[in-house]
Amino acid sequence: MRVRTLEQLRALEHELRATRDRKPCVRVCGGTGCRARGSEDVLGRFRAVLESEGLADAVEVKFTGCHGFCERGPLVSLAPQEVFYQGVEVDDVPAIVTQTLARGAVIERLLAQDPITGKRVRQEQEIPFYRRQQRIVLRFNGVIDPTDIREYIALGGYRALGDVLTHRTPEEVIEIIERSGLRGRGGAGFPTGKKWRLARAAPGSIKYVICNGDEGDPGAFMDRSLLEGNPHGVIEGMIIGAYAVGATRGIIYVREEYPLAVRTLQIALAQAREYGFLGEAIFDSAFSFDIEIVRGAGAFVAGEETALIAAVEGRVSEPRQRPPYPVQRGVWGHPTVINNVETWANVPIILERGPEWFARLGTATSKGTKIFSLVGKVANTGLVEIPMGMTLRELVEEIGGGALPQREIKAVQIGGPSGGCLPKALFDLPIDYESLTEAGAMMGSGGLIVMDDRTCMVDVARYFMDFLRDESCGKCLPCREGTQRMYELLTAMCEGRATDADLDLLEELAQVVKETSLCGLGQTAPNPVLTTLRYFRSEYEAHIRQKRCPAGVCKALIRYVINAERCTGCVACVQPCPQHAISGQLKQPHVIDQERCIKCGICHEVCQFGAVEIV
Amino acid sequence: MQEIEAIIERYGAQRRHVISILQDIQAQFHYLPKDALMEVAARVRIPLIELYSIATFYNCFSLLPRGEHIIKVCLGTACHLKGGTRLVEALERELGVREGEMTPDGRFSFETVRCVGACALAPLVLIDERYYPKMTQRKMTQVLARLRRPRPTAEAER
Numbered sequence: 045m046r047v048r049t050l051e052q053l054r055a056l057e058h059e060l061r062a063t064r065d066r067k068p069c070v071r072v073c074g075g076t077g078c079r080a081r082g083s084e085d086v087l088g089r090f091r092a093v094l095e096s097e098g099l100a101d102a103v104e105v106k107f108t109g110c111h112g113f114c115e116r117g118p119l120v121s122l123a124p125q126e127v128f129y130q131g132v133e134v135d136d137v138p139a140i141v142t143q144t145l146a147r148g149a150v151i152e153r154l155l156a157q158d159p160i161t162g163k164r165v166r167q168e169q170e171i172p173f174y175r176r177q178q179r180i181v182l183r184f185n186g187v188i189d190p191t192d193i194r195e196y197i198a199l200g201g202y203r204a205l206g207d208v209l210t211h212r213t214p215e216e217v218i219e220i221i222e223r224s225g226l227r228g229r230g231g232a233g234f235p236t237g238k239k240w241r242l243a244r245a246a247p248g249s250i251k252y253v254i255c256n257g258d259e260g261d262p263g264a265f266m267d268r269s270l271l272e273g274n275p276h277g278v279i280e281g282m283i284i285g286a287y288a289v290g291a292t293r294g295i296i297y298v299r300e301e302y303p304l305a306v307r308t309l310q311i312a313l314a315q316a317r318e319y320g321f322l323g324e325a326i327f328d329s330a331f332s333f334d335i336e337i338v339r340g341a342g343a344f345v346a347g348e349e350t351a352l353i354a355a356v357e358g359r360v361s362e363p364r365q366r367p368p369y370p371v372q373r374g375v376w377g378h379p380t381v382i383n384n385v386e387t388w389a390n391v392p393i394i395l396e397r398g399p400e401w402f403a404r405l406g407t408a409t410s411k412g413t414k415i416f417s418l419v420g421k422v423a424n425t426g427l428v429e430i431p432m433g434m435t436l437r438e439l440v441e442e443i444g445g446g447a448l449p450q451r452e453i454k455a456v457q458i459g460g461p462s463g464g465c466l467p468k469a470l471f472d473l474p475i476d477y478e479s480l481t482e483a484g485a486m487m488g489s490g491g492l493i494v495m496d497d498r499t500c501m502v503d504v505a506r507y508f509m510d511f512l513r514d515e516s517c518g519k520c521l522p523c524r525e526g527t528q529r530m531y532e533l534l535t536a537m538c539e540g541r542a543t544d545a546d547l548d549l550l551e552e553l554a555q556v557v558k559e560t561s562l563c564g565l566g567q568t569a570p571n572p573v574l575t576t577l578r579y580f581r582s583e584y585e586a587h588i589r590q591k592r593c594p595a596g597v598c599k600a601l602i603r604y605v606i607n608a609e610r611c612t613g614c615v616a617c618v619q620p621c622p623q624h625a626i627s628g629q630l631k632q633p634h635v636i637d638q639e640r641c642i643k644c645g646i647c648h649e650v651c652q653f654g655a656v657e658i659v
Numbered sequence: 660m661q662e663i664e665a666i667i668e669r670y671g672a673q674r675r676h677v678i679s680i681l682q683d684i685q686a687q688f689h690y691l692p693k694d695a696l697m698e699v700a701a702r703v704r705i706p707l708i709e710l711y712s713i714a715t716f717y718n719c720f721s722l723l724p725r726g727e728h729i730i731k732v733c734l735g736t737a738c739h740l741k742g743g744t745r746l747v748e749a750l751e752r753e754l755g756v757r758e759g760e761m762t763p764d765g766r767f768s769f770e771t772v773r774c775v776g777a778c779a780l781a782p783l784v785l786i787d788e789r790y791y792p793k794m795t796q797r798k799m800t801q802v803l804a805r806l807r808r809p810r811p812t813a814e815a816e817r
Binding site for chain 2: 081114268301302343344355357359421425460493517620646649
């Protein structure tokens with residue numbers, strides 16, 4: 045059915061909400077994390093059990109987008125009981141149906157546990173992981189079925205669009221976005237309203253809006269989760285943006301590595317067309333607009349806007365000199381606004397709740413919330429959304445639940461390969477664009493990787509440089525050659541072959557690459573090196589002067605030995621050792637033959653007594 | 660070459676669609692056969708060398724045939740920190756081939772990827788698009804043993 049007026053939309057919304065509220069509902073998390081842990085089977089089992097209990101029509105079962113608490117998946121939440129179960133396995137399903145759904149009885153062992161009080165908690169908001177979050181952009185993740193537009197409409201979806209097309213001029217929309225203080229969520233934090241204004245002012249009858257869903261940062265999955273969990277939020281934002289800048293064509297550029305996101309978007313776009321939110325004369329106005337999907341073929345540099353344009357045009361993804369900026373000359377020479385997935389998803393919310401409301405969230409210069417993928421060496425990994433200005437400590441310690449057992453957190457890496465490593469001493473830093481940049485890192489798109497005493501900072505710098513030399517497009521010399529040489533120097537350090545002179549050279553080279561590269565990739569490529577040098581210099585010096593890796597990571601500088609006091613002689617490590625390097629009598633301490641050992645670490649992995657030590 | 664023709668038809672023989680065309684060819688054949696590249700170059704009217712440069716620039720394309728099972732070890736940052744590199748080394752030992760290669764019997768291709776966006780489950784291995792979360796060298800050995808076993812025939816199942 046086609047929605048032509050705001051009144052029709054309101055009527056539809058009420059009708060859909062009424063039907064929605066009538067039925068109990070089982071929401072199974074369909075995020076990648078939960079799927080990997082078998083949530084598809086859990087969903088299937090729910091359908092089968094409800095069928096056999098004769099409840100198939102009385103209870104709704106749906107797959108939602110990522111719920112965020114990936115560490116504890118598969119996640120299942122039940123409405124209207126408001127019970128949140130974690131770690132749900134296929135065999136738990138009958139009990140959930142017969143006890144919780146049928147009788148309202150809660151199954152204790154499936155509830156999350158508060159790590160401090162040890163108390164089992166029933167609702168999502170009671171879990172420390174969720175309690176400190178402010179889930180605004182992610183509000184529908186874990187709630188709606190992303191493949192059904194009616195679910196989005198029932199919760200007020202497309203209302204902002206209807207209102208804009210009925211009551212607002214494009215200039216008013218731009219002004220609202222400017223007043224909200226929204227800045228780009230893809231990395232650099234350029235003011236969104238200003239970008240739109242420039243594009244609106246640019247001459248030309250054909251204009252484009254693009255959603256950058258390339259998400260090339262390793263260690264990040266914010267965009268993926270939004271596109272998979274609430275595609276219409278992004279699409280609605282793009283339609284509003286297109287109206288504001290006068291664009292008639294839209295493109296969503298999404299990584300091919302995210303097949304589920306591509307599929308979900310295809311469904312969402314088709315449904316939006318069916319309801320008349322895309323196509324000719326939207327809401328019976330003079331405004332027409334449509335969106336197509338372009339799948340990225342895998343290139344980190346395509347996150348840079350001019351390189352992304354080249355990829356969209358079917359060419360090798362190389363950046364070009366700016367200006368002219370894409371808002372002046374973008375896709376096929378037409379003015380083009382490129383915003384990140386999360387930026388677009390913020391747009392309908394700002395129009396719905398007003399710029400003043402939005403501007404009250406966050407800090408003086410960084411408004412709203414930010415989504416992070418909190419991963420690495422931290423107890424609670426997952427997808428989180430926090431108000432800007434929260435400190436790194438609150439994020440890592442309270443939401444993340446702190447270090448893994450017996451470990452100590454020493455740093456976070458924020459902003460991906462363009463960002464930097466910040467030490468524990470700076471954990472009281474507020475998360476806003478300026479503070480992070482001043483400390484040598486950057487907001488980036490939202491990758492946040494926690495590192496502990498078993499993480500080697502030289503190895504981390506080498507890891508990023510390996511990534512960057514591989515992803516450097518090769519167009520400009522400082523980036524192409526500089527990243528390669530920095531990688532070689534860092535490798536020499538990790539292998540204990542480097543000298544003090546190499547350290548000076550590395551530092552100098554990093555500065556040169558930063559100052560002379562053509563695009564953002566090269567200009568920020570030295571950040572992981574510069575920040576680790578700034579905050580963890582002693583680790584570099586240990587590698588160079590003492591030929592020692594303090595974290596016990598760099599293979600050339602470590603040995604595996606068996607602690608005779610801890611070894612029980614259980615022989616669990618003997619057979620897995622690919623080198624047959626471990627010997628000893630049953631129930632007696634074993635030894636590793638260092639001549640044969642290739643330091644694969646499998647003995648360390650299988651030992652249950654912590655007897656294999658890294659020295 | 661009928662399949663190639665069908666894929667080109669899906670988008671139209673225009674240069675802006677050339678990456679999508681190559682992606683679909685890759686999806687169908689698991690690599691880009693030389694003949695297919697020549698066909699696309701001729702139909703879309705762009706020099707073969709430019710197509711080659713696109714095919715070698717983007718990470719998702721392969722110019723070499725790939726094995727029956729495709730094993731991808733994720734080397735995103737979280738996976739790296741949690742031992743992804745060890746898994747790469749373990750696979751090189753187990754399969755006797757290097758990253759990016761195929762075993763001589765054509766059973767396995769072994770590749771690395773830079774982040775598949777499931778970082779909470781690091782370290783992660785994908786085999787034929789199925790996710791194996793929190794992988795260890797030990798589990799890897801077991802999974803490989805299972806894949807190596809000849810598939811039971813209908814007869815044997817009975």
